[in-house]
Amino acid sequence: MTSTSTPRLVREQGVTAPEGFRATGIAAGIKASGAPDLALVFNEGPDHGAAAVFTRNKVKAAPVLWTQQMIKTGRARAVLLNSGGANACTGPGGFQDTHATAEALAAALSQWGTETGAIEVAVCSTGLIGDRLPMDKVLAGVEAIVHEMAGGLTGGAEAAAAIMTTDNVPKQVALHHEGNWTVGGMAKGAGMLAPSLATMLCVITTDAVANAAALDQALRHATGQTFDRLDIDGSCSTNDTVLLLASGASEIAPSQADLDAAVLAVCNDLCAQLQADAEGVTKRVAVTVTGAATEDDAVVAARTIARDSLVKTALFGSDPNWGRVLAAVGMAPVDLDPDRINVLFNGSPVCVNGTGAPGARDVDLSGSDITVVVELGVGSADATIRTTDLSHAYVEENSAYSS
Amino acid sequence: MTSTSTPRLVREQGVTAPEGFRATGIAAGIKASGAPDLALVFNEGPDHGAAAVFTRNKVKAAPVLWTQQMIKTGRARAVLLNSGGANACTGPGGFQDTHATAEALAAALSQWGTETGAIEVAVCSTGLIGDRLPMDKVLAGVEAIVHEMAGGLTGGAEAAAAIMTTDNVPKQVALHHEGNWTVGGMAKGAGMLAPSLATMLCVITTDAVANAAALDQALRHATGQTFDRLDIDGSCSTNDTVLLLASGASEIAPSQADLDAAVLAVCNDLCAQLQADAEGVTKRVAVTVTGAATEDDAVVAARTIARDSLVKTALFGSDPNWGRVLAAVGMAPVDLDPDRINVLFNGSPVCVNGTGAPGARDVDLSGSDITVVVELGVGSADATIRTTDLSHAYVEENSAYSS
Numbered sequence: 001m002t003s004t005s006t007p008r009l010v011r012e013q014g015v016t017a018p019e020g021f022r023a024t025g026i027a028a029g030i031k032a033s034g035a036p037d038l039a040l041v042f043n044e045g046p047d048h049g050a051a052a053v054f055t056r057n058k059v060k061a062a063p064v065l066w067t068q069q070m071i072k073t074g075r076a077r078a079v080l081l082n083s084g085g086a087n088a089c090t091g092p093g094g095f096q097d098t099h100a101t102a103e104a105l106a107a108a109l110s111q112w113g114t115e116t117g118a119i120e121v122a123v124c125s126t127g128l129i130g131d132r133l134p135m136d137k138v139l140a141g142v143e144a145i146v147h148e149m150a151g152g153l154t155g156g157a158e159a160a161a162a163i164m165t166t167d168n169v170p171k172q173v174a175l176h177h178e179g180n181w182t183v184g185g186m187a188k189g190a191g192m193l194a195p196s197l198a199t200m201l202c203v204i205t206t207d208a209v210a211n212a213a214a215l216d217q218a219l220r221h222a223t224g225q226t227f228d229r230l231d232i233d234g235s236c237s238t239n240d241t242v243l244l245l246a247s248g249a250s251e252i253a254p255s256q257a258d259l260d261a262a263v264l265a266v267c268n269d270l271c272a273q274l275q276a277d278a279e280g281v282t283k284r285v286a287v288t289v290t291g292a293a294t295e296d297d298a299v300v301a302a303r304t305i306a307r308d309s310l311v312k313t314a315l316f317g318s319d320p321n322w323g324r325v326l327a328a329v330g331m332a333p334v335d336l337d338p339d340r341i342n343v344l345f346n347g348s349p350v351c352v353n354g355t356g357a358p359g360a361r362d363v364d365l366s367g368s369d370i371t372v373v374v375e376l377g378v379g380s381a382d383a384t385i386r387t388t389d390l391s392h393a394y395v396e397e398n399s400a401y402s403s
Numbered sequence: 404m405t406s407t408s409t410p411r412l413v414r415e416q417g418v419t420a421p422e423g424f425r426a427t428g429i430a431a432g433i434k435a436s437g438a439p440d441l442a443l444v445f446n447e448g449p450d451h452g453a454a455a456v457f458t459r460n461k462v463k464a465a466p467v468l469w470t471q472q473m474i475k476t477g478r479a480r481a482v483l484l485n486s487g488g489a490n491a492c493t494g495p496g497g498f499q500d501t502h503a504t505a506e507a508l509a510a511a512l513s514q515w516g517t518e519t520g521a522i523e524v525a526v527c528s529t530g531l532i533g534d535r536l537p538m539d540k541v542l543a544g545v546e547a548i549v550h551e552m553a554g555g556l557t558g559g560a561e562a563a564a565a566i567m568t569t570d571n572v573p574k575q576v577a578l579h580h581e582g583n584w585t586v587g588g589m590a591k592g593a594g595m596l597a598p599s600l601a602t603m604l605c606v607i608t609t610d611a612v613a614n615a616a617a618l619d620q621a622l623r624h625a626t627g628q629t630f631d632r633l634d635i636d637g638s639c640s641t642n643d644t645v646l647l648l649a650s651g652a653s654e655i656a657p658s659q660a661d662l663d664a665a666v667l668a669v670c671n672d673l674c675a676q677l678q679a680d681a682e683g684v685t686k687r688v689a690v691t692v693t694g695a696a697t698e699d700d701a702v703v704a705a706r707t708i709a710r711d712s713l714v715k716t717a718l719f720g721s722d723p724n725w726g727r728v729l730a731a732v733g734m735a736p737v738d739l740d741p742d743r744i745n746v747l748f749n750g751s752p753v754c755v756n757g758t759g760a761p762g763a764r765d766v767d768l769s770g771s772d773i774t775v776v777v778e779l780g781v782g783s784a785d786a787t788i789r790t791t792d793l794s795h796a797y798v799e800e801n802s803a804y805s806s
Contacts (some may be wrong), residue, residue, distance in 0.1 A: 059733030059741045059757070089729050091742075091758035099523030113697050129726020130759040152564070233712040235727075236734045309636040309793070310801055317802025323532020324638075331639045338462045339494075355460070355494035356533040390712070392795050398713055399720025 003179040007262065008268060008341035014172025016156035017184035018207035019042045020247025023155040024148045025162025028141025030084035030134060036162035037084040040149050040205050042109070043077055047248030048120070050076035051216035053223050055240035061088030062095040063123040064239060066102065074212025074336075076245055077120035079203050080105050080145075081136055081163050082138065083188070085127040088238040097135055098123050104139050108146040123239045124201045126165055126188065128147040160186035161327040163201055166397060171273040175265050181208040181250040183262045187270040189240075200227065200274070201322050202242040209252035210259055218263040219244040219255065226267040229299065230386045232278045233394070234307040267272075275386045280394025283315050285363075287372045289329075290382040297334035297376075298383035305374065305385075318365040322350040325372060335378050342375040408581040410665065412672060415762060417575025419559035420587035421446045421610035423650025426558040427551045429478035430563025431544025433487035433530075433537060439565035440487040440526070441544040443552050444513070444606050446480055450651030451523070453479035454619035456626050458643035464491030466526040467496040467642060469505065473603065477615030479605075479648055480523035480608050483508050484566050485541065486591070489531040491641040499527050500538055507542050511549040527604045527644045529568055563589040566604055569800060574676040578668050584611045586665045590673040592643075603630065605645040608671055613662055616628040621666040622647040630668040632702065633789045634799070635681045637710040645670075675753065678789045683797025686718050686768075690775045692732075693785040700737035700779075701786035707735040708777065708788075715793035719762050721768040725753040738781050745778040 016023050021043055028038040043050075052071045054064050072074070080101060087094050102121040109116040125133070146363075149155060160170035167188050174184040180393055189200030210218070223242055244263065254262070287306045292298035305311055308328035314321040322343050330338060343351035350360035388394075419426050424446055431441040432767075455474045473479070477762050483504060490497050505524040512519040528536070530805050548580035552558055563573035570591050577587040592603030613621070626645055647666065657665070678687055690709045694700035708714055713733035718722040733741065746754035749770075791797075 008693055057730060057733040058727045058739060059744075086726070089726055089754065090742075090757060094758075109694035119443050126611050129730060129753070130763070145653065149644065160612070183781075234728065235711055235713045238726075238730050238733065274748055308638055309797075310638045313798050313801035316798065319802065321531075323641075325491070326462045327460060327532060327638065330641065336461060338492075341462075348516040351492065351533070354492055355497075356492060360533070390798060392798050394712075395716050395793060395798055399722065 007265065008178065009175045009265065010092040010176065011172065013153050013174035013184060014156035014160050015184045015203055015205045016151055016153060016248060017174030018053060018205045020207050020249030021205045022149040022151050023159040024145060024150055025158035026141060026145050026148055029083055029137040035246045037082055038145055039081040039207065040064050040145045041079040043147055043247050047075050047209060047246055049210060049215050049246045050074065050243065051219045052241060053219060054176055055237055057236045057238050059089065059149060059238050061086050061125060061239040062090055062098040063125045063281040064079050064241060065095060066098045066233055067122045067124065067241060073119060075120060076122050076243065078105060078109060079122040079124065079243055080142065081124040083163050083165050084128045085125060085131055085133045086239050087125040087133050088129040090132050094132060096145055100135065101138055101142060104142045107203050108143055112146050116257050121214055126163065126201050126239055129238060138388065154192050156184065156186065158197055163188040164273055166279055168277050171270055173266055175262050180331035181252040181254060182206065183266045185270050186293055187274060189274050192249045195260035200237060200240045202270060204244045204263060204374045206246050207248065208246055208259060209248040209251060210246045212258055214259060215244050215246055218259045221260050221385035222264040222267040223369040225264060227270040229384060230271050230275055231303055231306050232388055252323045259397055263389045271386065275388060279397045280389045280391040281388040282391050283344040283370050283389040285315055285370045285372065285387045285389060286384050286398045287387060289374045289376060291337040291376040295378035295381040297384055298381045301329055301332040301334045301374065301376065302385040305329055305372065309390055316389035316391045316393055320350055320361060320363040320365055322360055325374060326351060329374055336376050337378060337379050340377040345374040345383045346371055357393055409624040410668065411579045412668065412787065413577045416556050416577035416587060417559035417563050417589040418587045418606055418608045419554055419556060419607045420577030421585040423610050423652030424608045425552040425554050426674060427548060427553055427564040428561035429544060429551055432540040433485055438484055441548055442484040442562035442565040442607065443548045444482040444525065444562060444679065445552055445648050445787065446650050448650055450612060450649055451480050452613060452615045452618050452649045453646065454622045454725050455613055455644060455646045456622060458640055460639045460641050462492065462641050464489050464526045464528060464642040465493055465501040466490055468498060469501045469643060470527065472527045476522060478523060478687045479525050479646065479780050481508060481512060482525040482527065482646055483545065484565050484604055485529040485536065486529050486532055486568050488528060489532045489642050490528040490536050491532040493535050497535060499534055499543065503538065503639060504541055504545060507545045511546055525646055529566065529604050530644055532539050543702060548685060554745040559587065559589065566591040569682055571680050574673055576669055576672040578665050584655040584657060585609065586669045588669045590672050592677050603640060603643045605673060607647045607666060610650050610656060611662060612651040612656035613649045617659055617662060617805060618647050618649055621662045624663050625670040627668040628667060629674040632787060633674050633678055634706055634709050635791055674789065675735050676792060681778055682800045683793045683794040684791040685794045686771055686773050686792040688718055688773045688775065688790045688792060689787050690778045690790060691785060691787040692779060694779040694782055694786040696738040696782035698784040701784045703778065704732055704737045704779065704786040705786050708775065709790035710730055712793055716747060718773055719792035719794045723748050723753060723766040723768055725763055728777060729754060731779055739779050740781060747776040749774055784790045
């Protein structure tokens with residue numbers, strides 16, 4: 001960091017914390033419950049640089065296909081997000097719906113006073129896969145939301161609330177570099193990888209001056225270290241999208257290193273908020289693999305453990321069943337020697353050189369935060385995957401989602 | 404099949420159904436509950452050909468390391484199996500325990516009247532990973548069990564009961580070729596792959612005349628089609644072992660095709676029994692992928708769907724949430740075109756060309772058997788993975804296994 005003051009992280013603020021952004025969320029009637037379901041983030045400029053990362057799922061929702069195309073320009077003037085429906089597996093008609101939504105928002109923004117083309121509008125959707133969106137409600141909502149959007153902190157908070165699905169709380173955060181420039185963000189979601197949960201959406205804004213290439217580098221670096229390493233249930237969504245928009249309104253051009261660090265800090269905090277509110281979570285679990293031959297090996301090994309249903313159910317039961325960690329890591333396609341593996345639960349050695357340590361069955365895992373450290377001892381690379389336990393509430397929540 | 408009569412499958416019989424085998428199970432005190440925990444299968448000959456397949460986990464239990472070595476001779480005179488402890492992750496001491504167990508059984512069999520070397524004794528263990536076995540009890544049990552073993556059907560049933568861990572019922576089956584030759588088998592386990600569950604053990608016997616190479620071919624063919632395609636929770640055990648022993652006592656030498664078919668039929672039936680008694684099962688689910696580019700692609704795609712926690716919880720809830728099947732298969736590293744995928748639940752189309760079909764949300768999944776068919780439409784290969792739902796009972800059973 002080359003900044004003169006220490007950045008300040010504030011969770012009460014989100015995408016409208018940086019200068020040059022307006023946002024809001026409204027209830028457009030997409031959700032049967034009448035809860036807020038349509039959000040808008042608008043970049044007033046003067047700059048409109050943007051970058052994005054998307055789900056790696058081969059089955060991609062219509063808004064992902066659309067936004068992947070428009071973001072190639074390196075520009076975005078607005079992001080429209082809806083909850084209440086993923087618009088995934090909806091065929092050509094679903095894609096037309098997304099396109100029509102972008103066109104409608106562009107027209108509404110133009111009428112409102114900012115000449116906008118559909119190609120400047122990113123679209124994100126989240127909710128049940130497989131149903132068409134109620135386009136009459138979406139289009140009426142688009143018309144209305146442009147008149148509701150506001151600067152200040154309220155707009156960002158409203159947007160964060162309108163993208164929630166199974167989330168219990170909205171997630172937003174802002175990182176202020178005193179008197180200088182700011183990065184803000186909001187996210188929703190409950191399980192993910194790559195960045196690809198079920199379903200994860202995230203919009204990050206900054207008033208820094210940064211071109212699309214700089215934004216792209218900062219975003220890929222940050223998501224690789226954060227959202228890519230949060231794995232709630234191993235399932236990968238059709239809709240995951242993380243967008244980064246820069247207004248340049250601060251007139252400050254941070255170094256790439258400072259921009260990278262700021263975007264990473266915001267993603268990291270949003271990631272922790274997603275983990276803490278994951279479906280059915282009773283334990284926040286960090287699985288760290290050290291001594292791997294490569295960082296990729298460390299990520300793969302940690303992810304294999306973090307996804308193992310037997311490990312996750314044991315942690316739900318506060319059961320220090322370390323043998324399941326060995327059994328899980330033994331299936332990871334990485335270099336390892338079973339006779340050199342050490343395992344620590346909450347810092348206490350439970351397995352040394354592949355064999356149980358004295359007192360291993362007595363380690364206390366009753367708290368809500370659990371660390372699992374696996375030392376492979378074959379190299380010097382390490383990585384951490386954040387996950388949760390597999391609980392009754394997870395099963396309950398996911399056993400009747402569409403019905 | 405070149406046999407003259409149709410083989411007859413009988414579930415009340417197991418490893419002692421073929422001529423030339425004795426077996427039994429006793430309570431040796433390894434389990435604190437006092438339940439049966441030590442089983443012996445003894446091949447009286449005249450032949451002693453044998454073959455085996457093992458877990459692919461890099462972390463292998465001591466008895467797996469032992470049996471992998473002794474089976475290289477292509478011969479086995481006896482199999483000793485214990486429940487109540489996996490003897491995995493127990494270091495060099497654990498391996499010495501397995502070796503001492505084989506030595507003790509060889510000595511006891513020699514004293515009993517059959518000259519036996521330790522190298523002719525296969526050893527299998529199942530239970531909690533990480534604890535040493537109570538060797539005083541194991542060795543006393545070995546001494547006793549030799550005197551208890553019996554021919555007839557009772558011995559096989561006792562052996563099948565003594566290898567149970569979380570199993571609710573023993574699993575055994577015999578396939579009789581009338582007046583000719585017989586294949587029998589027993590198994591225990593609750594989740595698996597490759598063959599590798601948590602924990603799966605299986606012993607198959609036959610009185611056919613067959614050398615080790617023929618047995619190895621029959622066993623690999625059969626397990627590749629059955630145990631390798633049963634996937635309860637994606638977790639792979641440190642102890643999985645499937646053994647095939649031939650006594651030659653029938654003096655019938657079936658063709659390789661007949662032997663393959665018979666071993667396949669026995670493995671297939673045991674597989675169905677394992678699925679039906681899997682931990683927490685409320686639904687038996689068959690996931691079939693058709694139209695894949697290769698059979699490997701079909702297996703990988705079906706396995707990816709079968710392991711997906713969101714698919715499995717939806718099926719637990721009888722929720723026809725087909726979008727989750729699309730999201731899961733979209734992550735499989737196989738050739739596919741999202742716009743050509745069809746999905747059928749219990750035979751009813753729920754997704755056609757990647758888009759929801761009319762009535763998809765109304766398909767009845769309330770029964771205990773569910774079929775999921777995914778047509779990729781890119782080739783002509785297919786495969787089926789058997790799995791179960793992810794239920795409250797699964798979470799409950801696995802949240803306090805070691806404590």
